[in-house]
Amino acid sequence: xxxxxxxxxxxxxxxxxxxxxxxxxxxxxxxxxxxxxxxxxxxxxxxxxxxxxxxxxxxxxxxxxxxxxxxxxxxxxxxxxxxxxxxxxxxxxxxxxxxxxxxxxxxxxxxxxxxxxxxxxxxxxxxxxxxxxxxxxxxxxxxxxxxxxxxxxxxxxxxxxxxxxxxxxxxxxxxxxxxxxxxxxxxxxxxxxxxxxxxxxxxxxxxxxxxxxxxxxxxxxxxxxxxxxxxxxxxxxxxxxxxxxxxxxxxxxxxxxxxxxxxxxxxxxxxxxxxxxxxxxxxxxxxxxxxxxxxxxxxxxxxxxxxxxxxxxxxxxxxxxxxxxxxxxxxxxxxxxxxxxxxxxxxxxxxxxxxxxxxxxxxxxxxxxxxxxxxxxxxxxxxxxxxxxxxxxxxxxxxxxxxxxxxxxxxxxxxxxxxxxxxxxxxxxxxxxxxxx
Ligand SMILES: *Cc1c(COP(=O)(O)O)cnc(C)c1O
Numbered sequence: 001x002x003x004x005x006x007x008x009x010x011x012x013x014x015x016x017x018x019x020x021x022x023x024x025x026x027x028x029x030x031x032x033x034x035x036x037x038x039x040x041x042x043x044x045x046x047x048x049x050x051x052x053x054x055x056x057x058x059x060x061x062x063x064x065x066x067x068x069x070x071x072x073x074x075x076x077x078x079x080x081x082x083x084x085x086x087x088x089x090x091x092x093x094x095x096x097x098x099x100x101x102x103x104x105x106x107x108x109x110x111x112x113x114x115x116x117x118x119x120x121x122x123x124x125x126x127x128x129x130x131x132x133x134x135x136x137x138x139x140x141x142x143x144x145x146x147x148x149x150x151x152x153x154x155x156x157x158x159x160x161x162x163x164x165x166x167x168x169x170x171x172x173x174x175x176x177x178x179x180x181x182x183x184x185x186x187x188x189x190x191x192x193x194x195x196x197x198x199x200x201x202x203x204x205x206x207x208x209x210x211x212x213x214x215x216x217x218x219x220x221x222x223x224x225x226x227x228x229x230x231x232x233x234x235x236x237x238x239x240x241x242x243x244x245x246x247x248x249x250x251x252x253x254x255x256x257x258x259x260x261x262x263x264x265x266x267x268x269x270x271x272x273x274x275x276x277x278x279x280x281x282x283x284x285x286x287x288x289x290x291x292x293x294x295x296x297x298x299x300x301x302x303x304x305x306x307x308x309x310x311x312x313x314x315x316x317x318x319x320x321x322x323x324x325x326x327x328x329x330x331x332x333x334x335x336x337x338x339x340x341x342x343x344x345x346x347x348x349x350x351x352x353x354x355x356x357x358x359x360x361x362x363x364x365x366x367x368x369x370x371x372x373x374x375x376x377x378x379x380x381x382x383x384x385x386x387x388x389x390x391x392x393x394x395x396x397x398x399x400x401x402x403x404x405x406x407x408x409x410x411x412x413x414x415x416x417x418x419x420x421x422x423x424x425x426x427x428x429x430x431x432x433x434x435x436x437x
Contacts, residue, residue, distance in 0.1 A: 018422040024339035031416035032341030037404035041218070046272045053268040061085060062246045066267035073274035074224055077192075078201045082233025083226035085267060086240045089188040089210025091260035092223035093158070094121030096206045098257060099227075099235040100182050102127045102155055105376030108184075109149050110158040111141055112352035112389045117210070118160055118186050119353060123364050128377045130154070131354050133386040137305035139163065139318065142388065143171035150175075153377075156182035161190035161200050164216075164284070164313035165306055169195045169203040176204075184208065188223075189315035191216040192281020196309045205229055211266070216280050216313060217273035219266040281313040283403040287410045288314030291399070294414025295319055300326040300421040301397075314401040318348060319417070321395045328424040334397055336423070340416035347396045354384040 024030040053059070053066050061067045071083050086092050102108060104126040110118055112131040119129040133145040139162045146157060157176055159167040167185075176183040183204035187193075191209065193200045201207030206229065211222030225240070227233050238245050240260040243253025262270075289312070292303045302320045306312040321330050328336070330346055337344040353359060359381040362369040371377050399413060 018419055020423045023336050023420065023423050024341070025336045030339065030341040031419055032409075032412045034341075034409060034412070036343060036400075037402065037406075037409060039402050039404035042269065042272075045275075046269050049268045049272050050265065053264055056264065059264040061261050061263060061267065062241075064264045064267060066264040066271055067262070070267045070271040070274060071224075073271055074226070077199060077274075077277070078207060078226055080202070080207065080226040080228050082228070082230070082236055083224060084236040084240050085262040085270075086223045086225060086260040087262055088117065088221050088260070089115075089186075089208060089212060089215075089223045090117035090120050091240065091258075092188075092208035092210065092225035093118060093184070093186060094124060094258070095225045095236060095239040095260060096184050096208055096227075096232075097121045097125050097127065097156075098239040099225075099232040100156065100184075100206065104374070105153060105371055106155040107151060107153045107377075107379075108156045108158050109141075109146050109154060110186075111160040111162065112354055112384075112386050113139060113162060113349060113392065114160045114186065114353065115188065116353070117188065118158060122158070126371050126376075127155075128153070128371060128379050129353075130379065131352070131384055131386055131389075133388045134392060135168070135305075136388050136392065137302055137320065138165060138168075138307070139304075139392055140165060140167040141172065143168050143175055145386075146172065147175055150179055150181070154179070154181060156184055158184045158186055159204060160186040160188075161193055163304070163318065164190045164193045164281075164288075164315045165304070166190065166193050166195035166200050166203075166310045166312065168307075169198075169200070173203065182206070188212075188215060190313060191277050192285075192311075193313040194311040196307075201226070206232060211270050211273065216284070216315065217270070217277050219269035219273060222262050222266045222270050223260075280403045283405075284314040284401050285311055287405050287407065288312055288317050288401050290407055290410050291317050291401070291414055294411060295417055298418050298421045299425045301417065316348075317399045317401050318392075318396045319399070320392065321397060323395065325426055326421070326424045327426045330395060330397065333420060333424065336420045337397070337416060340420060342413050342416045343400050345398045347393045348398055349393060351393060352386055352389045354381045354386075359384075 022028040106127045107130045108122045109130045122129045132149045185204040187201045188210035190200045206227040209224045243257040245251040
């Protein structure tokens with residue numbers, strides 16, 4: 001959108017010396033004056049599907065028409081031969097780990113900036129989450145640090161596509177193939193994203209999606225786990241359904257598995273949501289990429305990096321403030337942005353996962369950690385350090401992106417960030433000249 005960019009640019013050259021007094025924080029006129037756009041997430045289409053569902057004699061998932069419709073629509077985008085619906089994204093990941101045979105002492109390398117759902121299944125399988133550091137602006141696993149974290153106990157890499165931004169899958173895949181590791185994709189925040197043209201979920205060995213209330217699409221709570229691997233695939237259903245093999249009638253389970261089933265009402269809503277998914281992802285991609293263009297070249301901040309060949313579906317947008325380039329701390333920057341009418345928040349998590357109390361105190365099983373007591377791991381979460389991840393959380397400013405926004409709204413958000421950054425810019429060249437010449 002070169003037109004819009006030059007519009008912003010002209011606005012700034014007309015008004016080059018943004019004064020701190022102009023900030024809405026100090027009584028100036030806020031940049032974003034429209035009300036916050038809120039998408040209508042469920043409407044008559046879900047209502048109609050639910051009405052159809054309620055006429056069924058059973059609401060059980062096995063051979064349920066809603067579940068089958070949901071999986072049929074899922075396969076349209078993710079043509080994987082084996083798929084299981086389940087109760088959450090957390091459950092999807094747990095099922096994947098169980099189906100892959102992850103057990104006591106097995107190490108799974110993953111990201112320290114993610115939802116708890118990424119690591120819960122690892123711990124319940126008595127596996128050991130091993131945190132690798134992140135790429136500083138992509139916020140995803142740094143393949144070279146993953147490589148450094150591999151030991152003879154490593155069994156899998158669990159790649160989280162944070163905020164809908166694809167991980168460096170080619171590098172991770174090569175590494176996993178060379179070392180015979182399983183590559184699990186946590187696609188909970190990445191519906192509709194693609195890595196070098198390949199939808200995320202189709203790049204690794206097994207894909208895990210969430211349908212919780214806050215994701216791109218949702219049915220209250222739900223998840224899907226899918227794979228093309230036949231050994232894992234034929235276990236998915238039993239791994240999410242108490243070990244019962246429904247195709248064999250009610251069988252006597254051969255292994256222990258939780259009940260992670262998704263019922264028909266959730267599947268009915270999720271099936272309609274799947275039909276909405278491509279448009280939601282497309283709009284978020286358009287808006288997020290537009291925001292990057294608006295924010296490129298502003299002194300004091302760095303944009304959310306997406307590889308040029310990737311498609312990010314922006315579950316959120318997070319730029320970083322740059323130490324030494326601003327005369328304010330992040331808290332003040334966020335406060336000023338909020339005053340400008342932007343729903344900005346500081347960072348994403350307060351600290352990386354390994355600094356959470358449950359990791360610090362290894363408080364996993366009623367205060368105990370059998371894996372450690374049995375000498376199956378020497379990991380000490382008190383000693384883990386991922387400097388890039390810590391810096392990301394210390395300097396990140398998170399902006400909401402949703403499909404109800406339009407380019408004009410996002411452009412106003414960009415102008416607000418520019419106004420605040422310019423007002424707080426330290427030193428002579430208030431803005432980089434490369435872009436503004
Ligand atoms: C939401 C989320 C999960 C867990 O999904 P639930 O459906 O809430 O259990 C896992 N990983 C990531 C990255 C998530 O954002």
